[in-house]
Structures are given as structure tokens and as C-alpha cells.
Amino acid sequence: MERAISLERTVSLERTALLAQLSTACRDVQAGGEARPAARPTAQPTGFAPLDAALPGGGWPVGAITELMPETQGIGELSLLLPALAQLSRAGRYIAWIAPPCLPYPPALIHHGLALEQLLLVQTRDARTALWATEQALRCPAIGAVLAWPEAIDDRQVRRLQLAAEAGGSCGLLYRPPAAAQQHSPAALRMLLRGDVAGLHIEIRKVRGGGRHALVVHPAAAA
Amino acid sequence: MLWLCILLPPLEPAALRNLTFWALQWSSQVSPRPPVDGDDCAALWLEIGASRQLFGAAAALRERIAASLTALGYNGRLGIAPTPQGAALLARACTSVSVSVNAHAHAHADIATTPGELRRQLHPLPLTLLALPREQLAALHSAGLRRIGELLALPVAAIAQRFGPDASGYLQRLCGTAPDPLRLIRLPPRFTNRCAFVGAITDTTALLFPLQRLLAGLQGYLRSLDRAVQRFTLQLDHQRRAPTRLQIALARPSRDAAQLLTLARERLAALVLEAPVHGLGLEAQELLQPLVLQLDCFSHSTQQAEQLQQAIDRLTARLGPEAVRTLRTAADHRPERAWTARAAQDTAPTAPNTTPTAATTAATTAIATATATATATAPPLRPCWLLPEPRAIEAPTELLAGPERIESGWWDGADIARDYYLARGAAGAQWWVYHDLRSGAWHLHGLWA
Numbered sequence: 282m283e284r285a286i287s288l289e290r291t292v293s294l295e296r297t298a299l300l301a302q303l304s305t306a307c308r309d310v311q312a313g314g315e316a317r318p319a320a321r322p323t324a325q326p327t328g329f330a331p332l333d334a335a336l337p338g339g340g341w342p343v344g345a346i347t348e349l350m351p352e353t354q355g356i357g358e359l360s361l362l363l364p365a366l367a368q369l370s371r372a373g374r375y376i377a378w379i380a381p382p383c384l385p386y387p388p389a390l391i392h393h394g395l396a397l398e399q400l401l402l403v404q405t406r407d408a409r410t411a412l413w414a415t416e417q418a419l420r421c422p423a424i425g426a427v428l429a430w431p432e433a434i435d436d437r438q439v440r441r442l443q444l445a446a447e448a449g450g451s452c453g454l455l456y457r458p459p460a461a462a463q464q465h466s467p468a469a470l471r472m473l474l475r476g477d478v479a480g481l482h483i484e485i486r487k488v489r490g491g492g493r494h495a496l497v498v499h500p501a502a503a504a
Numbered sequence: 505m506l507w508l509c510i511l512l513p514p515l516e517p518a519a520l521r522n523l524t525f526w527a528l529q530w531s532s533q534v535s536p537r538p539p540v541d542g543d544d545c546a547a548l549w550l551e552i553g554a555s556r557q558l559f560g561a562a563a564a565l566r567e568r569i570a571a572s573l574t575a576l577g578y579n580g581r582l583g584i585a586p587t588p589q590g591a592a593l594l595a596r597a598c599t600s601v602s603v604s605v606n607a608h609a610h611a612h613a614d615i616a617t618t619p620g621e622l623r624r625q626l627h628p629l630p631l632t633l634l635a636l637p638r639e640q641l642a643a644l645h646s647a648g649l650r651r652i653g654e655l656l657a658l659p660v661a662a663i664a665q666r667f668g669p670d671a672s673g674y675l676q677r678l679c680g681t682a683p684d685p686l687r688l689i690r691l692p693p694r695f696t697n698r699c700a701f702v703g704a705i706t707d708t709t710a711l712l713f714p715l716q717r718l719l720a721g722l723q724g725y726l727r728s729l730d731r732a733v734q735r736f737t738l739q740l741d742h743q744r745r746a747p748t749r750l751q752i753a754l755a756r757p758s759r760d761a762a763q764l765l766t767l768a769r770e771r772l773a774a775l776v777l778e779a780p781v782h783g784l785g786l787e788a789q790e791l792l793q794p795l796v797l798q799l800d801c802f803s804h805s806t807q808q809a810e811q812l813q814q815a816i817d818r819l820t821a822r823l824g825p826e827a828v829r830t831l832r833t834a835a836d837h838r839p840e841r842a843w844t845a846r847a848a849q850d851t852a853p854t855a856p857n858t859t860p861t862a863a864t865t866a867a868t869t870a871i872a873t874a875t876a877t878a879t880a881t882a883p884p885l886r887p888c889w890l891l892p893e894p895r896a897i898e899a900p901t902e903l904l905a906g907p908e909r910i911e912s913g914w915w916d917g918a919d920i921a922r923d924y925y926l927a928r929g930a931a932g933a934q935w936w937v938y939h940d941l942r943s944g945a946w947h948l949h950g951l952w953a
Contacts, residue, residue, distance in 0.1 A: 355933030355951030359888045375812055383889035383951065387833045387843040392886065397831055401848055403819055404827040410774075414819055423812035476932030 325426075325452055328364025329498045332483065336470070337490035341365055341426075345469035345489070346443045346453040350462055354382065356476025360393075360500030361483075362454060366426055367394035369452075374425025377401045377418035380411040382430055408432045412442075419445035419453050426452040440467045462486055506553035506617060508566065509591035510573065511581040512546045514539050520546050522697050524689050525721035526576070528728035530569060531555050535588075535686035549588050549686055562615055576717050584615040588686055589635065589678040590622045596633050619680045626678075627653030634678075640671050695725050695788040698739070704780030708772040711740070711784055716765055718786040723761035731791040732757030738768060739785035740777075747785075750775065752821055755813045755849040757792040763814070770822035816848045825849055837912035838920055839890065839949060887936040887950030894947035900927035900937055907939070926952070 324338030333339050341347055341362075351358035366376050376399055378385055391397055403418070405411040408431065415429040419442060427446075431438075434457070446453040455468070462473055466487075473484040485494040508531075512523070517538060524536045533551035552565055562584050573580050583594030594614045616622035629652045631644050644667065649655050655663070656675065664672035676682035699714050715738070726732055734757045740748040752767050819828045829845040836842050906925030913919035922938040929935040929951075936950030 353929075353931040353933050355887075355889070355929055355935060355953050356931070357934075357952065359953035363888070373808070381889075383891055383953075384843070385831070386886055386888060386890040386950065387831045389886040389888045390831075391833060393888075397833065398851075400831050401816070402829045402831055402845060403823065404829075405823060410823065414823065417815055417818055421811050421815035423808040424815065476934075478932070 325365045325369065327361070328368070329361070329500075331496050332498055335483075335485060335491070335494045335496055336488060341452050341454070342469040342489065343452055344447045344450045346439060346446055346455060346467075347470040347472075348439075348455050348457050348461065348466060348468045349472055349474060350457050350459045351474040352459055352476070356474060357481040357500040358456065358474050359385075361474070361481060361498065362426075362428070363390075363393040363395065363500070365452070367396075369425035370396040370399035372425070373399070374451075375399050375401055375421075375423050377403060377424050377427045379403045379415045379418060379427060379429040380405045381428065412438060415453070416442055416445045418449075419451055420449045421451075422449050424449065424451050426454060428454045428456070430456045436464070436466050443467055443469070505551060506562065506584065506586055507588045507591040508550045508552045508562075508569065508582060508584045509588065509595045510548040510550075510569070511583075511592065511595045512548065513579060514544050515546045516699070518697065518699055519717075520548070522699070522717060522721035523548060523576075523578070525695070525697070525728075526572075526724040527569075528689070528691070529724040530565065532728060533686075534689050536689060547592060549591065552584070562617055566615065572720070576720055577713065582614060584617070585622045585625075586616065586619050587622070587678060587680045588684050589674065590616065590626070590680070592635065593629070593633055593678065594622075594625065597629050623656065623679060626656065627651065629653075631655060634674070636671055636674060640667055643667060691725065691729060695722055695791075696785065697721055698741075698783055698785035700741075700783040701781065704743075704782055706777060706780050708775055708777060711772060711781065712765070712769060714784050715768055715786070716761070718784065719761040719764050719768070722764070722786060722788055723759055726759035726788075726791070729791065731793065732759040733764070733788045734790035734792050736764065736789065737785075737787045738771075739787065740781045741783035741785065742779040743782055745779055748775075748778070748781075753825065753849055754817050755820075756810070756817075757790075767817055767821040770818055774822050820847070820849050837910055838918070839886070839910070839924075840894075841913075841918075843890075887934075887952045889951040889953045891949055891951070894938070894949045897937065897946050897948045899946050900925070900929075900935070902928040904928055904934070910938075911941075924949070 323343055324336065324340035325343055326340040327333055327336070336342075349358060349361070370376055371394070376395070378400065380403065385400070385402070387397055390400070401418070401424070403414050405414050411429065412431060412434070415427060415431070418424050418427040434455070439455070442453055442455070459473060462471065468487070469489040470485070471487040473486060475482040475484070480497045480499040483494075483496050483498060485491070485496075488494075510523075510527075512520075515523070515538075520536050520538060524534055527534045527548055527550050531550040531552055531554070533554075535549040537547040537549075539546050550569075552562065555565070566582055566584060570580070570582055581595045581598045583591045583596070583598060585591040585594055594616065598614045616625045631649055631652055631654075632641060634641065634652065634655075636644075644655065647666070656679065660672055660676065660681075663675060673682065677684040697718055699718065701714070705711060722733070722736070733754070735751065735753045738750040738752065740750070742748070750768075750771050752764075752771055754767070758764065816828060825847040828848045830848050830851045832844050832846065834842055834844045904926040907923035908925075909921075909923050911919075911921045921941040923941060924936065924938045927935045927937045929948075934952035935948055936952065937946055937948050939946055
């Protein structure tokens with residue numbers, strides 16, 4: 282009996298969602314003659330209030346490149362993204378992982394609320410194809426975030442990825458070595474990451490429309 | 505009936521066959537004629553009376569066909585008339601080789617849509633344009649005739665008597681007073697076509713142009729059958745060695761030649777040619793009903809799914825199916841077996857959902873039951889990064905949490921007995937390490953990235 286009621290609720294929820302979708306679509310058709318997606322937000326909330334406050338858009342820049350430069354692996358550099366990735370995946374956007382250094386571990390990702398069926402894992406032979414795949418993924422409007430670990434990349438190539446992210450309206454998230462901070466880059470946001478017992482130290486080196494900033498967050502790690 | 509005739513410079517039989525398939529996208533009735541003696545042009549007839557409503561007026565349709573022909577790099581002359589012979593004659597009368605450019609200037613002198621119009625158009629044209637043997641043309645000339653109109657003004661019986669039944673029969677077919685059944689192409693059940701190169705090709709980009717022609721043939725074939733292709737094979741022929749075969753798969757069936765060409769281009773770009781290529785073959789497998797997506801004009805999510813499929817197809821074409829995957833959890837206690845990956849093309853994601861799907865919920869349940877070994881309340885935490893292979897390390901100096909004992913796999917020979925800990929690594933890193941209970945060695949297995 283209980284089961285029947287909950288099933289009924291699911292059905293009526295689906296119907297409400299469908300009706301809402303239809304009425305939006307009708308409005309779009311009336312307004313512009315063709316369906317257009319709603320205007321995309323310019324930032325995706327990070328899920329960390331102090332970080333959102335430090336970023337001019339209030340989150341990870343959308344349609345732009347963000348460079349993350351962790352001192353070493355395993356300090357929470359990926360957990361920092363998980364709330365945003367979870368939200369994007371739940372909203373039906375896809376998350377592309379281009380040649381990650383390790384396996385994004387499905388049991389942990391599910392635990393952090395990611396919709397696993399929205400993830401795309403891409404392995405590449407060399408740096409050149411990895412860059413190509415990153416650009417392809419960034420250009421696809423269905424993909425909400427692209428994570429990549431370019432080995433060596435110059436500012437011309439970052440600019441190219443920046444244009445692709447603009448075209449696709451996705452968050453381009455590049456992990457780079459800390460030494461890259463000395464290099465010029467057209468990325469919209471650049472941050473150095475350092476971990477210790479106090480948490481994850483974020484040093485914002487550059488952000489479009491904002492200044493340098495340093496803060497500590499506590500990504501959902503183990504301890 | 506309204507016929508469009510395309511006169512083409514001499515062609516290889518395979519090329520004519522391919523153009524015949526190409527033509528099928530505009531008409532279900534297509535008839536090819538290879539070059540014959542005395543007339544070294546190949547000809548292709550399309551019945552366009554039926555498709556005229558669909559594609560617009562005859563002149564507009566002719567423009568579209570001419571543009572497509574030019575894009576494939578062919579120089580053709582086009583004529584439209586109610587009879588096949590009339591269309592061919594108007595095409596021959598077309599002096600300009602690049603027809604599409606001058607079409608408007610000629611006020612469509614090469615289009616006649618009714619028999620009366622055809623007769624008027626034929627009237628001033630020289631007799632030499634008639635498809636008659638040279639000696640008959642000479643006989644007409646010596647009889648003092650110069651224009652087709654002068655000949656057509658004579659009674660049919662007189663023509664038959666003076667110039668023979670062949671000549672009068674031809675004139676009747678030309679004007680439509682006698683039937684002229686053409687041998688129409690019948691679609692083969694499988695699409696396969698090839699082209700041979702005069703010289704050897706050593707650069708894969710040089711294969712794109714001939715491939716574009718072959719794919720244009722495939723597109724016509726698929727449209728005519730109302731089918732789409734899920735998988736196709738390119739065969740690169742070499743001399744004295746086995747051909748190179750490239751199989752290209754799509755997540756969603758398509759019949760768009762441009763889209764297929766993009767996928768093939770990615771695949772060819774990744775190919776290192778081991779020998780010069782002397783010929784190219786195209787074979788289509790898995791013909792399916794196309795999905796009706798064009799009509800779905802206001803579903804944004806369907807459009808997104810389509811865009812994702814195209815991205816997956818492009819990545820897969822260049823990197824291979826094993827390089828573009830989706831992830832799943834698996835109900836196994838052993839951390840390295842608690843997940844699986846499948847080719848993204850096979851999993852064929854549907855339109856994005858705004859609510860978590862049943863699959864996620866099921867997977868969450870599966871992993872919850874799979875990992876709830878020691879504690880029944882909450883599943884033990886897992887690190888975001890799992891190393892591809894556990895890496896041997898020195899015994900960690902500081903253990904932060906644990907142990908979590910995992911003993912499993914006795915049934916399949918890959919059994920493990922490990923104590924997992926959270927350990928402090930260098931520079932503030934947090935490691936997921938295990939102590940192998942059998943060997944006593946320590947391993948790094950994951951990172952709390």
C-alpha cells in the first residue's frame with residue numbers, strides 16, 4: 282500500500298516536471314520562433330561558501346578555463362570540485378575526464394553525490410591527442426565540465442581551450458603543476474593548492490574581475 | 505513524368521555506379537547509361553516529376569543537384585524534359601560546361617516541362633544534336649535540313665520512309681509520342697562501393713576527397729531506403745599485401761555524409777599508413793531505421809543527447825572504443841573490482857535527466873551493500889583516486905584511521921586479505937594504504953585527492 286502511494290507520487294512528480302518542461306518549451310517557441318536553452322549562468326557555485334565569496338561570479342567560471350595547481354596529489358584537489366560536479370551531473374550535464382592520472386573511483390564519486398551515468402572517461406595516447414580531446418569535449422554543449430591534466434601546455438593552447446569552453450558553455454578545469462604559476466595564462470581563474478592538517482589552502486593567483494586572495498577550505502576528505 | 509538528364513565526362517563504371525546511388529536521394533527512379541560508341545558521355549536520368557513537389561520547382565531542384573555535383577568535383581551538363589531523350593538533347597545543347605553559373609542568363613533554355621514546350625525548345629536547335637548515327641545525320645544534312653524543327657515538321661511516315669524506322673522511332677521517343685522505358689537501377693541489399701587510384705596515395709588526407717564521393721553515394725542509398733547506418737568500413741587497398749580495414753561505429757545511426765566524413769577523417773588522422781594506397785572501398789553495415797530527431801524541434805534535452813553522441817562518436821573514431829568509456833560500480837568487496845567501465849558508444853546515454861535515474865539509485869544501493877562489511881550503518885569512505893595498480897611503499901609513519909579489513913575473492917583465485925588505513929603522505933597528502941596480511945608488505949592504493 283505504502284509502495285503504491287510512493288509510486289503514485291513519483292508519477293505525479295514526473296508529470297509536473299514534464300508539464301513545466303513543456304510550458305517552458307512553449308514559451309521559448311512563442312518568444313523566439315525556436316527553442317533556446319535558458320541563458321546559462323556565468324558561474325557554477327563551488328559548494329564552499331568562503332570560496333564562492335572570493336570569486337567574482339560566485340563560483341567556478343562557466344564557459345571559461347580554470348587552472349588548478351596543486352602542490353602534490355592527494356590533498357583534496359579533486360574533492361574541491363566534487364560539490365559542483367555533483368550538481369552539474371544531477372542537472373543532466375555530462376562530466377568529461379580527459380586522461381586523468383588515476384581512476385576517478387566510482388564508489389567514492391557516488392558517495393559524493395555524482396550521477397555516475399553522466400561521467401565520460403577518456404583515455405589518450407599522448408599529450409597532443411589529450412589536448413584535442415579536451416577541446417572536443419569543451420565544445421560539446423551537453424558536457425558541463427571537462428577535467429584535464431595537460432602535461433605541457435602554452436598560453437596559446439590555453440587560449441584555444443578557452444575559446445572552446447566559451448563555445449560549449451562548459452567549465453574547463455585544468456590541473457597543472459605549481460611551476461605553471463610562473464607562466465602567463467589567459468585562464469579566467471588560476472589557483473595554487475596546498476594541503477596540511479588545517480585543510481586545503483587556496484591561493485587565488487588570478488581571477489577575472491577580482492583580485493588575489495587566500496583562504497582555507499575543508500573538502501569532504503576522509504579525516 | 506519529367507526527366508532530368510545529367511551528361512558526364514567519361515567515367516569509371518564504379519564512379520558511375522556511385523553517382524547512381526548519389527542520385528537516389530532525389531528520385532527513386534534513376535537510370536544510368538555508361539559511355540557508348542559515338543557518344544563518349546556517360547548519362548544519368550532521374551525521374552523528378554514525383555519529387556518536384558517535395559523539392560520545389562524544376563529549376564530549383566536542378567540548381568540543387570548541380571551544386572551537389574559540383575561539390576563532388578564533377579562537371580556535368582543538365583537538361584530537363586518530359587522525355588528521357590528530350591532531357592538528354594537539352595543537356596547536350598547546353599554549351600556552357602559549368603551549367604549552374606549561367607543557368608539564369610539562359611532563362612532555363614535547358615528546361616522544358618511539357619511536350620509543347622519541348623517542341624518549341626527543340627525547334628531552333630541544330631540537327632547535329634540528335635542522337636542518331638553519323639551517316640543518318642549526313643543523310644538529313646544532304647536533304648537540306650539544318651534545324652530539328654524542320655525535321656519535326658515532316659510527316660512521321662515520310663521520315664520513316666526516307667531515313668529508316670530507327671530515325672523515326674527515335675524522333676517519336678524524343679517528342680514523347682512513343683514510350684521510352686528506361687532500365688531503372690534496383691537497390692542492392694548491401695552497400696559496397698570502391699574506387700581505384702591512378703597513382704598511389706601515401707598521405708591519408710588525400711583519401712578524403714574520394715571518400716567524400718563514396719559517402720555521397722552512401723547518403724543517397726540510405727535516403728532512398730529510408731535507412732541510416734550504424735557502422736561502416738573503409739578498406740584501403742595496397743599492392744601485394746592485405747588491405748587495411750578501418751571500422752567506424754556510431755552511437756546513433758546517421759545518414760548524413762558530412763557527419764560520416766568527420767568521423768572517418770578523425771579515424772584516418774590517427775592512422776599511420778604502412779603502405780601506399782591504390783584503392784578505397786566503402787562498405788555499410790547495420791542499416792537501421794533512422795531516429796526521427798529533426799522533427800523534435802523543441803526538446804532541448806534531445807538536442808543535448810544528440811550533441812553528446814556526436815562528441816562521443818568523434819572521440820571514439822579517433823581514440824578507439826576502449827578509450828572512451830562510462831563507469832559503473834560493481835558489487836565486489838575487492839576495491840580494484842568494485843567498478844567496471846564500458847565503451848561509451850555501447851551504453852548510448854539517453855536524453856539527460858533532471859532527476860536521479862533508477863540506475864543511479866540501484867547502483868548506490870549496490871555499492872552500499874557491497875561495501876557495508878564491517879559497519880552496518882554507513883559505508884566506509886573511499887578515496888576519489890584509485891591507483892591503476894597498487895604501489896609498494898615503506899610502512900607509513902602516521903596512520904590516521906583504520907583498519908578496515910577486506911578479505912574476499914577466495915572463490916575466483918584472486919583472493920585478498922588486507923587491512924586498509926588512511927595514512928598521512930608527503931606535503932599534506934592523504935593516502936589510502938593497505939597492509940597485505942599475507943606478505944606483510946605495504947601498498948599505496950588510493951589518494952584522497
